[in-house]
Amino acid sequence: MSPFHRPPRFNWWLENRAYALFVVRELTSVFIAAYVVLVLLLLRNLALGREAYEAYLRVLATPGMVVLQIVAFAAALYHSITWFALSPKAMVVRLGEKRVPPRVVVGANYVAWIVVSAIIAWIVLGA
Amino acid sequence: MPAPTITLEVLRYRPGQDQAPVFQAYRVPYRDDWVVLDALNYIKDEMDGTVSYRWSCRMGVCGSCGMMINGVPKLSCAAFLRDYYPATVRVEPLAHFPIERDLVIVLDDFMQKLSAVKPWIIRKDERPVAEREYRQTPAELDRYKQFSMCINCLLCYAACPVYELEPRFVGPAAIALAARYNMDSRDEGRQQRQEIVAGPDGVWDCTLVGECTTVCPTDVDPAGAIQQGKLSSAVDWVKSVMLPWGKR
Numbered sequence: 001m002s003p004f005h006r007p008p009r010f011n012w013w014l015e016n017r018a019y020a021l022f023v024v025r026e027l028t029s030v031f032i033a034a035y036v037v038l039v040l041l042l043l044r045n046l047a048l049g050r051e052a053y054e055a056y057l058r059v060l061a062t063p064g065m066v067v068l069q070i071v072a073f074a075a076a077l078y079h080s081i082t083w084f085a086l087s088p089k090a091m092v093v094r095l096g097e098k099r100v101p102p103r104v105v106v107g108a109n110y111v112a113w114i115v116v117s118a119i120i121a122w123i124v125l126g127a
Numbered sequence: 128m129p130a131p132t133i134t135l136e137v138l139r140y141r142p143g144q145d146q147a148p149v150f151q152a153y154r155v156p157y158r159d160d161w162v163v164l165d166a167l168n169y170i171k172d173e174m175d176g177t178v179s180y181r182w183s184c185r186m187g188v189c190g191s192c193g194m195m196i197n198g199v200p201k202l203s204c205a206a207f208l209r210d211y212y213p214a215t216v217r218v219e220p221l222a223h224f225p226i227e228r229d230l231v232i233v234l235d236d237f238m239q240k241l242s243a244v245k246p247w248i249i250r251k252d253e254r255p256v257a258e259r260e261y262r263q264t265p266a267e268l269d270r271y272k273q274f275s276m277c278i279n280c281l282l283c284y285a286a287c288p289v290y291e292l293e294p295r296f297v298g299p300a301a302i303a304l305a306a307r308y309n310m311d312s313r314d315e316g317r318q319q320r321q322e323i324v325a326g327p328d329g330v331w332d333c334t335l336v337g338e339c340t341t342v343c344p345t346d347v348d349p350a351g352a353i354q355q356g357k358l359s360s361a362v363d364w365v366k367s368v369m370l371p372w373g374k375r
Contacts, residue, residue, distance in 0.1 A: 003225035003233045004140050004148060012288050015198060019288060022336045086335060090354035097266040 025082045031075035034068065084109040133157040133212050135166055137178060138219040140226045148226060150217070151175075157212055164192050164203040167218070167230075180230035187344055190278030193285065194230055195219040200285035200342045221285040223294075237281060240297050243323050244305035249316025261313040274307035274352055276345040283339035283349050289332055296332040297323055299339035299349030306352035325360040333357070 013023040038060070045056035059065060087109050088102030132154045140148040153174055155166045164182055171178050182192040185204045192203040197217050208216065224232035254261065283299035284290050290298050305324045309317045323329055333353045340350040 002142060003227050004142070004145075005225045006148075006222075008291050012291060016338075018338055018341065019336065022334075026334065086337070086354075089335070089337075089340075089348070089351040090358050092351075092355060097269075 021082075025079060028075035028079040031068075031072040032079060035072040035076070038065075038069070038072075080113065084113075131157040131212075133166070133208055134215045135163070135170065136215055136217045137167070137170070137230070138217075138226075139178070139229050140220075141177070142228060152215075157208060159207075159209040159212075161208045162204050163194070163196055163201075163206040163208065163216060163218060166208060166216075167203065178230075179228045188278065190280030193221050193280040193282045195222055195285065200282035202280060202282070202344050205344060221281055223285055223287070223291045224281070232281075234281070236294070237279075237284065237298070237301070240301040241279070241304065244297065244301050244320050245316055246301075246304040246308055248308060248311060248314045249319060250313075251315045263312055267312040270312075271307045271310035274303050274310065274347055277304055277307070277347050277349075278345055280344060282342045282344065283347075286338035286342040288336055288338075289334055293328075293332055295328040297326075297329050299353065300347075302330060302333075302356060303347050303349040303352040306356060321360070321363070324356055325363070330354075330356040330360060 013019040042053075042056060042060075045052040060069070084106055088105040091105050093100040093105060133156075135153050135155060136150045137153060138148045139145065139151045153166075153170045155169050155174070158165075164185060167178065167180055167182075171180075180192070180194070180203075182204065183189040184191070187202055187205050190202070193200060194203045195201075195218070196203065196206045197211065198219075200221060203218070218230065220226050220230045220232045224234070224236070227233050248261075277300055279300060281300065283303075287296075287299055290296050302324055305320045308314045309320060325331070330353050333350075335350060335354060337350045340348045343349065
């Protein structure tokens with residue numbers, strides 16, 4: 001007379017849309033990690049001198065690399081937007097006794113994103 | 128016109144008789160004011176008295192009648208047949224728990240985790256009865272009230288893929304209840320609960336799938352409780368590094 005233990009399933013994430021979207025969000029980190037590697041290589045080649053840097057830029061401009069960068073960009077957008085949407089879950093901000101509405105917390109993330117992006121754009125394009 | 132009917136496929140597991148669970152179909156009368164629990168009661172009363180399941184209040188308060196209904200964890204007292212009719216309704220015991228018999232799951236794991244987070248008010252020094260009760264303002268009540276609505280129905284565990292893959296995970300309801308007491312102005316037990324909540328099987332196991340909150344019948348938001356637990360545990364850690372001599 002023993003209880004029945006159901007074996008764990010490994011296709012659980014195909015069962016409903018929310019699980020599938022969650023797995024997609026997790027997988028986007030692979031592309032983000034890949035892009036981080038590209039940027040680190042960029043810095044390394046920059047340190048090695050002009051020739052190495054320009055050779056690396058030519059590698060980045062090959063069709064396969066361009067596709068990788070577009071996919072990584074799309075993954076980064078999906079990753080950022082879905083995490084911003086979840087941020088009020090972790091951050092309960094109170095002003096006095098009132099809770100700041102979750103929309104405002106999400107909005108603050110977007111504002112910070114835009115400000116940081118603008119600063120980086122100013123450094124990169126202005127220099 | 129014949130009276131309308133609806134078919135329920137109920138997962139049966141009779142220990143000592145079945146090697147593994149099997150579905151058994153029952154065709155029951157369809158009424159648009161019936162919930163899945165009414166249909167199960169009809170089966171039990173009129174068709175097959177051997178079908179086992181837990182239920183008590185029939186109104187979403189007791190938290191006993193959680194089941195997988197067409198693969199989604201729901202209280203069977205709140206799942207109307209009219210939302211499925213005329214299709215067949217599949218009724219299974221809550222996912223991720225061992226099956227005791229038919230739709231009855233083994234609760235021991237949750238009961239152990241629930242008591243581990245000490246879901247009661249802990250005081251460093253109990254105030255003598257003569258000094259009367261611990262008072263609380265409505266605003267202080269409001270801080271934790273949402274997390275106090277948990278009815279221990281375990282739908283959140285059945286919705287949590289982490290709990291399936293990592294059965295040691297303390298899990299949504301137990302962590303939400305720990306948060307409920309941690310946020311209570313009368314409580315002084317957070318440090319004791321942190322051993323479990325911030326421990327190796329605590330909040331950091333959560334990958335924020337968020338389905339615990341989606342399926343919760345009382346809008347507790349366990350996913351929120353867990354993420355807030357991560358944030359406060361991280362703050363604890365930063366304080367312990369920055370201010371190693373200070374009081375955490």
